[in-house]
Amino acid sequence: MADPTAARTPLMAGNWKMNLNHVEAVHLLQKLSWTLQDKKHDFDRVEVAVLPPFTDIRSVQTLVDGDRMKIKYGAQDVSTKDSGAYTGEISASMLTKLGCTYVLTGHSERRQYHNETDEIVNAKTAKALEAGLTPIMCVGEGLEIRKADGHVAHCLGQIDAGLAGLKPDDVRKLVIAYEPVWAIGTGEVATPEDAQEVIAAIRGRIEETISPSVADSVRILYGGSVKMASAGGIMAQPDVDGCLVGGASLQVEEFAGICRYLDLQLGYSS
Numbered sequence: 001m002a003d004p005t006a007a008r009t010p011l012m013a014g015n016w017k018m019n020l021n022h023v024e025a026v027h028l029l030q031k032l033s034w035t036l037q038d039k040k041h042d043f044d045r046v047e048v049a050v051l052p053p054f055t056d057i058r059s060v061q062t063l064v065d066g067d068r069m070k071i072k073y074g075a076q077d078v079s080t081k082d083s084g085a086y087t088g089e090i091s092a093s094m095l096t097k098l099g100c101t102y103v104l105t106g107h108s109e110r111r112q113y114h115n116e117t118d119e120i121v122n123a124k125t126a127k128a129l130e131a132g133l134t135p136i137m138c139v140g141e142g143l144e145i146r147k148a149d150g151h152v153a154h155c156l157g158q159i160d161a162g163l164a165g166l167k168p169d170d171v172r173k174l175v176i177a178y179e180p181v182w183a184i185g186t187g188e189v190a191t192p193e194d195a196q197e198v199i200a201a202i203r204g205r206i207e208e209t210i211s212p213s214v215a216d217s218v219r220i221l222y223g224g225s226v227k228m229a230s231a232g233g234i235m236a237q238p239d240v241d242g243c244l245v246g247g248a249s250l251q252v253e254e255f256a257g258i259c260r261y262l263d264l265q266l267g268y269s270s
């Protein structure tokens, strides 16, 4: 049996999407770092990462290195190719060279607006791992599927296809994010129980198809309209290992509050 209470360091990742130029990115990151430092945030207890647009990453790298920040960073997409005539694409090794730790694969906005299939998501995830990046592979159902009660099966299908052919030790390292499409940017946050249901099913599937020890290690995040006020309840669920935050990650106080959910959790439950 997979042990849902196995020690997994929570991860709070801010997906900035197509927001903030490199100057704005530096300002926001400085403020975030000061705020977290001020509150004596323990980065070993809750890991913090930001995922800026490609054009910001070099500036983020310079700031993080120069100020020895413990905040990690990464990208929102990666090519399935190594190099060559692929206009507009960014390779995994380019991201590694910029000190990226993470890269999103299969975000629903890439699936929806760029026709990314499960096969493409699988190829991107494999490329990222090969280059030493940690993919944050996203899955999630749309509203119609949720209404028809097909959400668990849909997400497990995306998991099977996205992880196909990966080595167990690679799956152990990666991060999965469950982001119900109907909860993204809508203010419609899934209940903690909704998040737990799907995330526990994903962990169960990994236990079945890979191994219990991999299922115990892999971190699975929830994403979709997470705010400071909802983070505590979501994080109280045994299988939820962090949050992938969109809109609220652009507001320093909100995102810092989400990262500090442990300090604030008591307040939320009273």
Ligand SMILES: O=C(CO)COP(=O)(O)O
Residues within 6 Å of the ligand: 015, 107, 179, 183, 184, 185, 186, 187, 223, 224, 225, 226, 244, 245, 246, 247, 248
């Ligand atoms: O898509 C998301 C993060 O990747 C969620 O976005 P929101 O937090 O803005 O709903």
